[in-house]
Amino acid sequence: MPDGAEPVLDVRGLKTVFKTRGGEIHAVNSVSFHLRPGEMLGVVGESGSGKSVTMMSLIGLLPSPPAEVRGGEVLLGGRDLLKLAPRELQAVRGAKVGFVFQDPMTSLNPVFSVGNQIMEPLIKHMGMTKRQAEDRAAELLALVGIPDARKRLKSYPHQFSGGMRQRVMIAIALACDPDVLIADEPTTALDVTIQAQIIELVKELRQKLGMAIVWITHDLGVIAGIADRVMVMYGGQVVEQAPVRELFANPQHPYTRALLKTVPSLTGERAARLEVIQGQPPILSGAPVACPFRARCAHAHDRCEAENPQRRAIDGLPVGQGHDVACHWSPEVRHG
Amino acid sequence: MADGGSPGALRKPLVSVRGLKMHFPIYAGILRRKVGAVKAVDGVSFDILEGETLGLVGESGCGKSTVGRALLRLYEPTAGQVVIGGEDIASLPPDALRRKRPMMQMVFQDPQASLNPRMTVAAIIGEPLDEHTDWDEDKKTARVYELMDQVGLNRRFANRYPHEFSGGQRQRIGIARALALNPRFIVCDEPIAALDVSIQAQVVNLLEDLQDRLGLTYLFISHDLSMVRHIADRVAVMYLGQIAELSPREALYARPLHPYARALLSAVPEADPTLEATRQRIILKGDVPSPANPPKGCNFCTRCPQVMAVCRDVEPELAEVEPGRFVACHLMAMDTAGGHASPGAEVREHNQQGEVK
Numbered sequence: 001m002p003d004g005a006e007p008v009l010d011v012r013g014l015k016t017v018f019k020t021r022g023g024e025i026h027a028v029n030s031v032s033f034h035l036r037p038g039e040m041l042g043v044v045g046e047s048g049s050g051k052s053v054t055m056m057s058l059i060g061l062l063p064s065p066p067a068e069v070r071g072g073e074v075l076l077g078g079r080d081l082l083k084l085a086p087r088e089l090q091a092v093r094g095a096k097v098g099f100v101f102q103d104p105m106t107s108l109n110p111v112f113s114v115g116n117q118i119m120e121p122l123i124k125h126m127g128m129t130k131r132q133a134e135d136r137a138a139e140l141l142a143l144v145g146i147p148d149a150r151k152r153l154k155s156y157p158h159q160f161s162g163g164m165r166q167r168v169m170i171a172i173a174l175a176c177d178p179d180v181l182i183a184d185e186p187t188t189a190l191d192v193t194i195q196a197q198i199i200e201l202v203k204e205l206r207q208k209l210g211m212a213i214v215w216i217t218h219d220l221g222v223i224a225g226i227a228d229r230v231m232v233m234y235g236g237q238v239v240e241q242a243p244v245r246e247l248f249a250n251p252q253h254p255y256t257r258a259l260l261k262t263v264p265s266l267t268g269e270r271a272a273r274l275e276v277i278q279g280q281p282p283i284l285s286g287a288p289v290a291c292p293f294r295a296r297c298a299h300a301h302d303r304c305e306a307e308n309p310q311r312r313a314i315d316g317l318p319v320g321q322g323h324d325v326a327c328h329w330s331p332e333v334r335h336g
Numbered sequence: 337m338a339d340g341g342s343p344g345a346l347r348k349p350l351v352s353v354r355g356l357k358m359h360f361p362i363y364a365g366i367l368r369r370k371v372g373a374v375k376a377v378d379g380v381s382f383d384i385l386e387g388e389t390l391g392l393v394g395e396s397g398c399g400k401s402t403v404g405r406a407l408l409r410l411y412e413p414t415a416g417q418v419v420i421g422g423e424d425i426a427s428l429p430p431d432a433l434r435r436k437r438p439m440m441q442m443v444f445q446d447p448q449a450s451l452n453p454r455m456t457v458a459a460i461i462g463e464p465l466d467e468h469t470d471w472d473e474d475k476k477t478a479r480v481y482e483l484m485d486q487v488g489l490n491r492r493f494a495n496r497y498p499h500e501f502s503g504g505q506r507q508r509i510g511i512a513r514a515l516a517l518n519p520r521f522i523v524c525d526e527p528i529a530a531l532d533v534s535i536q537a538q539v540v541n542l543l544e545d546l547q548d549r550l551g552l553t554y555l556f557i558s559h560d561l562s563m564v565r566h567i568a569d570r571v572a573v574m575y576l577g578q579i580a581e582l583s584p585r586e587a588l589y590a591r592p593l594h595p596y597a598r599a600l601l602s603a604v605p606e607a608d609p610t611l612e613a614t615r616q617r618i619i620l621k622g623d624v625p626s627p628a629n630p631p632k633g634c635n636f637c638t639r640c641p642q643v644m645a646v647c648r649d650v651e652p653e654l655a656e657v658e659p660g661r662f663v664a665c666h667l668m669a670m671d672t673a674g675g676h677a678s679p680g681a682e683v684r685e686h687n688q689q690g691e692v693k
Contacts, residue, residue, distance in 0.1 A: 192559070192561070192600060193599060194395075196603035199605075200619055218533055221562075222605045223607075224607050224611075224612045225605045225612035248607065248608060248609050248610075258534070259533065263533060263562065264562045265606065265607070268608075270586075274540055274541055274566060276534075276538050280504070
C-alpha cells in the first residue's frame with residue numbers, strides 16, 4: 001500500500017509514564033503510527049497493553065499526575081498536539097478528534113438530555129446558535145439510526161438501551177465533523193447482535209463521511225471484519241503492524257501468532273485443545289530494556305533479554321507503511 | 337469428554353430440568369403492591385447427560401445466568417422441576433438440600449467479587465470443607481494442597497490473599513473451591529468473560545482437563561459462541577427467558593435452525609479477514625423486549641426476519657424436529673409439512689417484516 005495522501009494523524013515515539021508510589025510504570029513506550037484520510041486502523045491488545053493509554057495520551061485526556069507524557073510528537077493537521085496549551089487542545093478535542101468510549105452508560109451524563117449533550121460541542125466548537133444546534137443534533141441522531149430523532153432529543157440516557165446509547169455517543173463524536181474518530185472498545189459492552197448493528201453503522205458512516213478511524217479492541221474477529229490495517233500492542237509497545245489480510249495470513253511476532261491460535265474458530269476446524277500463551281502479561285515497571293514478551297515467548301533467547309527489539313520492516317517498505325515487526329526472532333530465519 | 341456428534345444415547349441424564357420458571361415480582365406504589373413480574377426464566381426444559389458439557393448461550397438479560405442459579409437453588413424457582421442425581425432440588429426441604437449441596441457447585445463470572453478479600457487462598461478453598469465435613473485440620477490442609485495442585489496453583493501461595501493474584505489465577509482459586517467437595521455437577525457462569533484472551537484458553541483447558549480426570553458434568557453459561565463451540569457437547573440457545581434451540585454442537589454451528597440462533601451465529605465476528613469480507617450477516621432490528629412484558633405469541637416475533645401471522649398469536653413449543661435437535665419455531669412445522677426444504681429458503685418473502693413498531 002503506497003501512501004497516496006498525507007497522513008491526517010502522525011504519532012511519533014510517544015512515551016507515557018505513570019508515577020505511582022511503587023515507582024514508574026512505563027505504560028506507552030515509543031509508539032509510532034499514522035493514519036491516512038479515510039483509513040480504519042485496528043489496534044489489538046490485551047488489558048494493560050497500552051492501547052487505550054496511547055489514544056488518551058494523544059489528546060491529553062489522562063490526568064496528570066499520575067500520568068506524564070514523556071516524549072514524542074502527535075501531528076494533527078501539521079500541529080503538534082503535545083505542544084498545545086490546554087485551551088488550544090480543548091478546541092481540538094471534539095472538533096478535530098472524536099472519541100467513543102467503551103461504556104456508553106458511564107460516558108454520557110445522566111442528568112442532561114441527549115439533545116443537550118449532542119448540542120454542547122456544536123455550540124462550543126462550531127459557534128452555532130441553539131436553534132441551529134438543535135437542527136443539527138436531530139440530523140445526527142437520524143444519521144446514527146435512531147428513529148424519531150427530533151422527539152428523542154429530549155430523552156435522557158437511561159431511556160435508551162445500551163446499543164442506542166452507543167449510537168448517541170457516536171453522534172456526539174461525529175457532531176463537529178472530525179477528521180479522526182477514536183473508538184475505544186466501542187462494542188465490548190454490547191451483545192453480539194447489537195455489536196453487529198454498531199459495526200454496520202460505523203462502516204456506513206465512514207463511507208458517507210470519510211473520516212479516519214482508530215478502532216481499539218481485544219477482539220480479533222471484530223478487527224478482521226473492519227480494519228484496513230492492524231497494529232498489535234503488547235506491554236506498552238507496538239509489536240507488529242500490517243495490512244489486515246497480511247497480518248492474519250502471515251503473522252510474524254510470536255505474540256500475534258499465539259494470539260491468533262488461542263481464539264477458537266466459529267466455523268473452521270475445531271481444535272481438540274486450545275493453544276495457550278503461558279504466564280501473565282508483564283508489569284511495566286522500569287525502563288523497557290528487554291523485549292516485553294520474552295517471559296512468555298517460546299522463541300526467546302539471550303538477545304531478547306539484553307535488547308528491546310526495534311520495529312523492522314519485513315517487506316522492504318518503510319516501517320509503518322507495510323508489514324513490520326518488533327522481534328529478534330523471525331519465522332524464516334530461525335536462530336537461538 | 338464426549339464426541340460432540342453423538343448425544344450419548346447410552347448415558348443417563350444427571351440433570352433433568354422440566355418447565356423451570358423464575359419470575360421476580362415487581363412491587364410499586366406506596367403499598368408496595370405486586371404489579372407484575374420479570375419473567376427471567378419462563379418455562380425451560382432440558383437434560384444434561386452424565387459427563388457432558390451443555391453450553392447455554394444467549395445475550396445479556398436472556399435469563400441464562402438465572403437458569404444456572406435456579407438450578408442450584410440459589411434462587412427459589414417459581415415453578416418447575418430440577419432433578420439432579422435423582423432428587424428434585426426445587427422442592428427439597430432445607431436440611432436435605434444442604435446435604436445435597438456438595439455434589440453441585442458453581443464457578444462465578446467475576447473472580448474478584450466472588451472471593452472474600454479478607455480470607456487467604458487456603459481459607460477460601462477450605463471453607464466448603466469446614467462447612468460440610470468434620471475433618472481435622474491436617475486432613476483439610478492436605479486436601480487444600482491437593483486442590484491447588486489440581487488447578488495449577490503453587491502451594492506456596494496458600495497463605496496469600498486474592499488481591500495478590502491475577503484474574504486467571506483468581507479464577508483457578510474459584511475452581512478449586514468448587515472442586516473441594518468432589519462435586520459431580522458444576523455450573524460455570526461466564527467463567528472466562530472477565531479474563532483476557534490469552535488467559536481464557538488457560539482456564540478453558542483447565543476445565544476440560546478436570547472434566548476428563550474427574551468425570552464432571554458442566555453447564556457452561558457464556559455469551560462467547562466461539563468458546564462454547566470449543567467446550568460444549570450440546571448447546572442451548574436462550575432468548576428472553578426461553579430456549580429457542582437445543583442442538584448438538586456441530587449441527588447447531590453448521591446449520592442453525594431457529595431464526596434467532598441463525599442471526600446470533602451470523603453476528604459473531606470471525607478472526608479471518610477473507611471470510612469476513614464475504615460473510616452475509618443477518619442484522620436484527622431493534623432491541624430485546626422487556627422480560628416483564630414479553631410479546632404475545634413467539635417471544636422473538638418482534639425481531640424475527642421471518643415472522644408470520646401465527647407467530648404473533650401462538651407460542652411455539654420446543655419440539656424435536658430432527659433426532660437430538662429441539663427447536664421452538666413455527667417455521668419448523670411448516671418445513672415438515674412441506675417436505676424438507678432448507679429453512680429460510682421459502683420464507684424470504686417475510687423478510688421485510690422484521691421491523692419493530
